[in-house]
Amino acid sequence: MADIEENLINHIARFLEINEHDANEILTYFKVIEIAKKKNLLSEGKICKSNYFVSKGCLRMFFINEKGVEQTIQFALENWWIADYTSFSSQKPADFYIQAVEKSAILALDFLSQDKLLREFPQMERYFRFIHQRAHAASQFRIKNLYELSSEERYHQFTKRYPEFVQRIPQYLLASFLGLTPEYLSEIKSKRIS
């Protein structure tokens, strides 16, 4: 089993018992995608055909706002799943773009393959239930923050929770995610250091 696939199996094994035979069978439903930095896996108006597991690298989801500016709403690092779930569930056009922040290795599970996988291996329902429940919990926390905190407070909270991630991603993307201009982000950072 290659590293790319092994990461997924290890992740599934955190939530349920899985033997080697089933692990190999489950992997046949996935397609490995190696994607270069800044390349898109999904574009607005296209159908989100797959649910993506990040094995290596980092993806982001964004939309283009009225001013024509990319607004990042979500990052997915190693062991995270990402998709436009409205588009994926309905197989209708997406509201979002999904793009590689770094050169990444992805396992893609397309809509029909996911359906087949879940019928063949119903224990995978439990895995995906955990994934979505965790994402649901994270989004409640996220929405609270969007109501409660200023952009500057969000920056401080984010750097405190995810210091390595803040080092890893380009600062203009972090600014976009936090709803700041890159200039204002520099200002906050310089204030902090001084």
Added chain:
Amino acid sequence: MADIEENLINHIARFLEINEHDANEILTYFKVIEIAKKKNLLSEGKICKSNYFVSKGCLRMFFINEKGVEQTIQFALENWWIADYTSFSSQKPADFYIQAVEKSAILALDFLSQDKLLREFPQMERYFRFIHQRAHAASQFRIKNLYELSSEERYHQFTKRYPEFVQRIPQYLLASFLGLTPEYLSEIKSKRIS
């Protein structure tokens, strides 16, 4: 089977096949709660012990912000589930309050009962996977709106999508959800009519 329970079984039956025997067994894991308007099911700092299905009525989730004002982040009408999922999953203190907007009939599934239910009836993993996947999709749309739209635009979008709901809930709660003062909401509404 009483109406309160029947609503849940009908909802489960939208996602999976369920026979009468299993339906009755599944219901034994739930507790019926009748709750008066403005009473809390959960308070900040307490553990969110249950996952709540709204059979009749309406609940809302809110937190109290720095200014001491209640900020509503979510409503749950009939057939919706609601919980502080971070607190529920970890059985640690909650960040949120859950309160009845109207006199409501709720089916509560406590943490250990949910665990037992899912082990006894693994097909219910599929049901909860759908519930959380749908909520995950809704939260992506919601977060996009929080970045993209002004409070006034959110009001117009909300009334267009959920006209009956806007009629049904008290206007000060709608204002809180949209991040508006009740006065500003009145102003927007009067502009629209004039």
